[in-house]
Amino acid sequence: xxxxxxxxxxxxxxxxxxxxxxxxxxxxxxxxxxxxxxxxxxxxxxxxxxxxxxxxxxxxxxxxxxxxxxxxxxxxxxxxxxxxxxxxxxxxxxxxxxxxxxxxxxxxxxxxxxxxxxxxxxxxxxxxxxxxxxxxxxxxxxxxxxx
Amino acid sequence: xxxxxxxxxxxxxxxxxxxxxxxxxxxxxxxxxxxxxxxxxxxxxxxxxxxxxxxxxxxxxxxxxxxxxxxxxxxxxxxxxxxxxxxxxxxxxxxxxxxxxxxxxxxxxxxxxxxxxxxxxxxxxxxxxxxxxxxxxxxxxxxxxxx
Numbered sequence: 507x508x509x510x511x512x513x514x515x516x517x518x519x520x521x522x523x524x525x526x527x528x529x530x531x532x533x534x535x536x537x538x539x540x541x542x543x544x545x546x547x548x549x550x551x552x553x554x555x556x557x558x559x560x561x562x563x564x565x566x567x568x569x570x571x572x573x574x575x576x577x578x579x580x581x582x583x584x585x586x587x588x589x590x591x592x593x594x595x596x597x598x599x600x601x602x603x604x605x606x607x608x609x610x611x612x613x614x615x616x617x618x619x620x621x622x623x624x625x626x627x628x629x630x631x632x633x634x635x636x637x638x639x640x641x642x643x644x645x646x647x648x649x650x651x652x653x
Numbered sequence: 654x655x656x657x658x659x660x661x662x663x664x665x666x667x668x669x670x671x672x673x674x675x676x677x678x679x680x681x682x683x684x685x686x687x688x689x690x691x692x693x694x695x696x697x698x699x700x701x702x703x704x705x706x707x708x709x710x711x712x713x714x715x716x717x718x719x720x721x722x723x724x725x726x727x728x729x730x731x732x733x734x735x736x737x738x739x740x741x742x743x744x745x746x747x748x749x750x751x752x753x754x755x756x757x758x759x760x761x762x763x764x765x766x767x768x769x770x771x772x773x774x775x776x777x778x779x780x781x782x783x784x785x786x787x788x789x790x791x792x793x794x795x796x797x798x799x800x
Contacts, residue, residue, distance in 0.1 A: 552731075553720065553724070553731075553732050554716075554717055554720060554732075554734065555717055555720045555721050555724065555732075562713070562717060563710055563713075566709070566710075566713055569701075570701055570702055570709060573700065573701060573702045574702050577700070577702065584699075584700075584737075584738060584739050584742065585700050585701075585702075586735070586736070586737045586738075586739070587701065587734075587735065587736045587737075588733070588734065588735035588736075588737070588761075589733070589734045589735075590731075590733045590734075590735070590761055591731060591733075592731050592733070592751060592758060592759035592760070592761070593759045595731060604739055611739060612739035612740045613739070613763065614735075614737055614739070614761065614763040616760065616761040616763045616764040617763040617764065
């Protein structure tokens with residue numbers, strides 16, 4: 507079911523923090539937003555209402571774990587959640603830690619920049635801390651269990 | 654639990670299409686985006702992970718019904734879903750019908766405008782059609798049932 511022209515079918519879409527057969531969590535490459543996560547469905551499906559009710563909940567449970575991991579590791583002032591997909595119509599959720607002094611706050615990250623916004627200072631091993639938190643909260647991937 | 658300084662505690666937040674004791678669906682006043690819906694939790698709660706797991710799913714079921722209603726009534730090219738709350742930290746979901754020729758497509762509605770974008774033509778009774786679809790799909794509000 508992989509689409510040849512879809513970047514989320516053809517690549518991981520970021521640095522993998524956790525994955526299973528159904529979905530994956532990646533750390534996005536967004537220099538202004540350390541900790542910007544994406545929860546990506548592994549299948550090429552466009553809208554939430556194209557999923558079965560059980561799969562809708564299954565995907566959101568990963569989104570909410572991503573929110574919980576960011577709150578635990580980064581203590582943001584607000585979490586932003588969004589499923590847009592206008593450019594890449596393959597279900598993926600943006601899970602974004604927002605800080606009152608970040609480059610767009612209180613605007614959405616897609617809105618107007620605030621001139622005095624700052625990149626939030628984060629520990630050098632942020633990706634490791636996030637991955638540990640995911641693997642503690644969610645079952646490890648089947649391929650990891652089998653080793 | 655109503656907050657005196659919260660507009661979503663103090664007002665409906667738009668034209669009510671459907672409501673029950675837990676949440677409500679309003680048609681937002683967004684002139685560029687006819688059919689822009691908001692699903693608003695009635696309680697003043699900030700993040701999805703502040704809700705119980707059962708209430709997380711309960712709220713999302715209304716979001717997905719909103720997506721289904723928009724697809725049924727307006728046949729958009731894409732649905733955008735977002736819970737931001739940087740300005741008003743009271744849980745509310747934006748459910749936005751997007752069209753390939755709309756004022757921002759394929760950017761998010763909070764992003765850069767496309768000069769040649771169009772307001773999508775809609776029937777004059779759009780709000781009535783949406784409200785009918787919600788009331789057919791979701792149980793009527795308790796106060797309506799009692800009448």
